[in-house]
Amino acid sequence: MSKFVEERNDNFFSVRYEIDRVLYSKRSPFQKVEVVQTKGHGRMLLNDDLVMVSERDEFVYHDMIVHPVLLTHPNPRRVLIIGGGDGGTAREVLRHNKVEQCDMVEIDGCVVEACREFLPVTAEALSTPAPRFSLHIDDGVKFIRETKNEYDVVIVDSTDPIGPATPLFGREFYRDVYTHLADDGIVVSQGESPYYNAKTQHTMVQILAELFPIVRYLNFTNLTYPGGLWSFSFASKKWHPLRDFSEERMREANLKFRYYNADIHRAAFALPSFQLDNIGAFLKE
Amino acid sequence: MSKFVEERNDNFFSVRYEIDRVLYSKRSPFQKVEVVQTKGHGRMLLNDDLVMVSERDEFVYHDMIVHPVLLTHPNPRRVLIIGGGDGGTAREVLRHNKVEQCDMVEIDGCVVEACREFLPVTAEALSTPAPRFSLHIDDGVKFIRETKNEYDVVIVDSTDPIGPATPLFGREFYRDVYTHLADDGIVVSQGESPYYNAKTQHTMVQILAELFPIVRYLNFTNLTYPGGLWSFSFASKKWHPLRDFSEERMREANLKFRYYNADIHRAAFALPSFQLDNIGAFLKE
DSSP states (O other): OOOEEEEEETTTEEEEEEEEEEEEEEEOSSOEEEEEEESSSSEEEEETTEEEEETTTHHHHHHHHHHHHHTTSSOOOEEEEEEOTTSHHHHHHTTOTTOOEEEEEESOHHHHHHHHHHOHHHHHHHHSOOTTEEEEESOHHHHHHHOOOOEEEEEEEOOOSSGGGGGGGSHHHHHHHHHTEEEEEEEEEEOOOTTTOHHHHHHHHHHHHHHOSEEEEEEEEOSSSTTSEEEEEEEESSOOTTTSOOHHHHHHHTOOOSSOOHHHHHHHTOOOHHHHHHHGGGOBO | OOOEEEEEETTTEEEEEEEEEEEEEEEOSSOEEEEEEESSSSEEEEETTEEEEETTTHHHHHHHHHHHHHTTSSOOOEEEEEEOTTSHHHHHHTTOTTOOEEEEEESOHHHHHHHHHHOHHHHHHHHSOOTTEEEEESOHHHHHHHOOOOEEEEEEEOOOSSGGGGGGGSHHHHHHHHHTEEEEEEEEEEOOOTTTOHHHHHHHHHHHHHHOSEEEEEEEEOSSSTTSEEEEEEEESSOOTTTSOOHHHHHHHTOOOSSOOHHHHHHHTOOOHHHHHHHGGGOBO
């Protein structure tokens, strides 16, 4: 019998990945953190038995949490990442030359330690000293409340709303994000599954609609999140993800992408009818 | 320990669905056919242990194999479905009043029998006598070779290219489809996963590009196919899926959809970069 890791889902199904071996396993103050070598999906990070990233498909998530927002905002100089301990989001943010300062606040030093050692494909940015990049091992909720900084873009790259990430799905947190965003700032957040987490999506979009004049959702699809289809929320004070997205700016950025492209940018904001039935009333513009 | 059905995948992972009971299980001349009552996804049809449809997400697949093509073609009077034994595709085709005749050719009478009895949500059309609808239990490859009919739209709603469906992914079959399509006909086919079946997609698009002036792929995403993201091929003699799609025609059809809508129509034809790297060179127009 092969060894495997198993992700169980409330909706009465589970996914088993065959593995060669466990590379890292530690119980941090926040969660169980593991890196395993799978047979089919490269190395994989799991927090509390939930798949966070795999080498095979991490490019999808990291393309889509970073590039739509950074190519909508015409001048994203100061970027804050909350969460994102595997480093993949920071890696993609730092590919944009317009970014002058990227701060990242990850609550769990253990995740950073595990990825630095066993997931270099995403954690490269966390290990390379760069004048544009600062990593803080700290509580993102506290950081955003107390910081004196103002950001053009905030990216909430969180785990699910259980355990340490729960407050990152709350009203107070988003009030603080709003306060520390520039007058034309944008916040993008990990937004769960339209199929399996309809209630979370409904709450998130409601909170964002109370604060921001432009609120949209975007979808993408990867291999290792339950059901495949997944969402980010997109809330903006000024720039619109379709009207202010520019293919010319995209060409100037001169980046290659494995998932993202101009057609995918526009397509990502098209939502299936059942998802619109759930959150459409709160989308703005 | 709960009972479950398990779908194993070549890529070293498996998905287990918890079930209450097995409603139907028979070995037909072509495959093992089962209907089970799951705990989280309603009833589910499996052929040779691969999930074909579940009550929870069948609307996605059936919306996307039918409505993009029937709302691109301005006058789809004669439709042929090859495969589609669960009946969901026929159900959606028959919602279009412009369709005067819908023929369906399913090779495995056992699938039809199982769905008629245990999956009425999709098989309704197979049980209701309708002057517009004819069901043939026959080999689709033979049927398309020998028929005297000409079709406006052919829909190849097949299983994976293993077992009985293998010839449905071949060059000869598509030559016969081309011959029996009207001068402005369109063929849409189940096109596998961009992530896990890149080689199949490459072969399909190559075959279609030898025959048709317009060749595109469209993507959708459901819960029960491995990886979530899935594709249909779209090959057309005249009508273009984006230029000839009309929102006005869509309004006139006066249909409600749980997945499909006008934005999703356009978005579906936007392909991720890695998929374009694989098949982009063969897409036409």
